Amino acid sequence: MGHWGWLIAIYLFLGGLGAGAYLTSFAAEKGFLGKKTNLNQVGYYVSAPIVAFGALLLITDLGQGLKKPWLIINMFLNFSSVMTWGIYILTAFIFVAFIKAFFVWKKRQAPDVLSYIGAILALATAAYTGMLLAVIEGVPFWNSYLMPVVFVVSALSTGLSLTSLLAHFFEKQHQVHEERVSQVHLWLVSMEILSITAFFALIYSGSQGAVAKLSANLLLTESLALPFWLLLILAGLVGPLVFYVQQSRCQKKAPLAMKEQNLSENADMPAGVNQGASAKSQNALLLCDGAVMVGGLTLRCLIVFAALPVWNGLLS
Amino acid sequence: MSHNKRVELSRRSVIKGGLLLGTVAAIGLMPIKLLRAEETVKENAEPKTKKQIGFSYDEAKCIKCENCVRICQETYKWETDAPWRKLLRNEKGDALSMSCNHCADPACAKVCPVNAYTKRESDGVVIQDSSKCVGCGYCLYACPYHAPHIQKKSGAVSKCHFCYKLQDSGSGPMCVGVCPTQALTMGDMKELSQKGNLNYKGLPNPKITNPSMIAIPK
DSSP: OOSOOHHHHHHHHHHHHHHHHHHHHHHHHTTTTOSSOSOTTHHHHHHHHHHHHHHHHHHHTOSHHHHSGGGGGGGGOOTTOHHHHHHHHHHHHHHHHHHHHHHHHTTOOOOHHHHHHHHHHHHHHHHHHHHHHHTOTTSTTTOOTTHHHHHHHHHHHHHHHHHHHHHHHHOGGGOOOOHHHHHHHHHHHHHHHHHHHHHHHHHHTTTTOHHHHHHHHHHHTSTTHHIIIIIIIIIIIIHHHHHHHHHHHHHHHHHHHHHHHHHHTOOSHHHHHHHHHHHHHHHHHHHHHHHHHHHHHHHHHHHHHTOOOSSOSSOO | OHHHHHHHHHHHHHHHHHHHHHHHHHHHHTTHHHHHHHHHHHHTOOOSSSOOEEEEEEGGGOOOOOHHHHHHHHHHOOOTTSOSSEEEEOTTSOEEEEOOOOOSSOHHHHHOTTOOEEEOTTTOOEEEOTTTOOOOOHHHHHOTTOOOEEETTTTEEEOOOTTHHHHHTTOOOHHHHHOTTSOEEEEEHHHHHHHOOSOOTTOOOTTTTOOSEEEEOO
16 A cells, blocks of 8 residues: 555564564573573674664665665754654664674673663664654554554564574573573563554554554454464464463473472483473474564564555545 | 362463453553644644745636646656646545645655755745655655655655745746636635635545645535
8 A cells, every 4th residue: 555565564573673682682691581591692693783684675665765875874864753763773773783792702791881772772773663653643553652562562572582593593502491581471472462452452442543443454354364363463472472371380380390209209200201391392482483573574564564544545 | 289270370360461451451542632632732833934825726616627737747747646736536526636735734844864855934835855855755654645756767756846936936836827717726824724724525634734725615
């Protein structure tokens, strides 16, 4: 319907993903993701390249700016435009995240200020991807103050997933599976479900007008319903939710089981069983992380594609 | 025993989840009234420029000759699928000749990252400089009236500028000059807004951008 398509949707997704990856490693570094963690590096490495690649996609989507690239520098000019804010935020974030990654790579302690500025810029990047759409009154479906909330929560969730996936493949020397990570992810996925529910509740309350409802209908029941329910809700949210709930239950039981073991003094039996089970749950965990990211990308695409203008350009 | 415990736990979490959902939905709904109040304040705002000129369309006088559209296209050579002016029509025989409405609060100018839009202090005309445009398409979403369009050949946005060069030399725009029945006219918005507004046959709420145009239905 509108002018923007896949490139912009992927750009919005990558902006959130990179920001989320940085924040994951930041949280891990500060000890929020368990005492022993392997998530404290990979997120830093990938965040700047991901956001930079996203920005490149934004540039490829330009019209005249692609033919006359010197015009792009002017995108720093209009301080009332959210897109201009975004250009500043993205530039600053890419710069800071790159320096932070350099410190991590050299195994040197980066100044605390740098890490914190990076974290603030990461949050700003994630929020900006939502704000870009939320300020457009011409598209009632976007024009919701819950839009940045949904995008930030999704950014954190996809960033955690990406960092966990990469840590699994590239940080093989110290594999740790902290239950804290699953708990945090359970919390994030729940928050995302809640914020998306609130987002639709706000639209169906009628506060954003009839056109916003038409856009929402596209997602819930009409042409975009299949990817919405299948990829976003089922695969991206409910599936992972069920899995994380189960995991946190198993982990609650585990200490109990160990005590029982000690009592019966039957230590050699469960070891093999546990290994098999943990490999299985490890695979499920990876699948879950993949699904969360697919859900995140689907969310951005659906929101961009469901944009109906406040007026369809016809006389009634 | 442990089975019972599990059921209880899940029931409790279902209730918790439900309560949380309800609260979040309520939070989602609450601030609407506040926002609406803000909007009504905005509506009565003072004009943003020294003077604001605008278009007036009188449907009863329009013979749908489309001269206004033709002269505009011939003068400014826009691509036909990226028009500066359109004559909108429906099956009931209603019509409206519309271009950019040179809004008092132009959404295009607000969102354009490269400052390609300027609103003239002298007459409130919104002029878009195509040579600055990067073609990001943000203004296409922002404008509720579909006034800016991307010209395919150049990849840059362009739109009606109220023939500002003609204005500066003391005459009116081409479209107004060529209208045989004076259905399309121009004037000072101080006077035009006494006669009507743009709350017209399905058009968006004028409060969004305060358009400088009025349409008088048959």
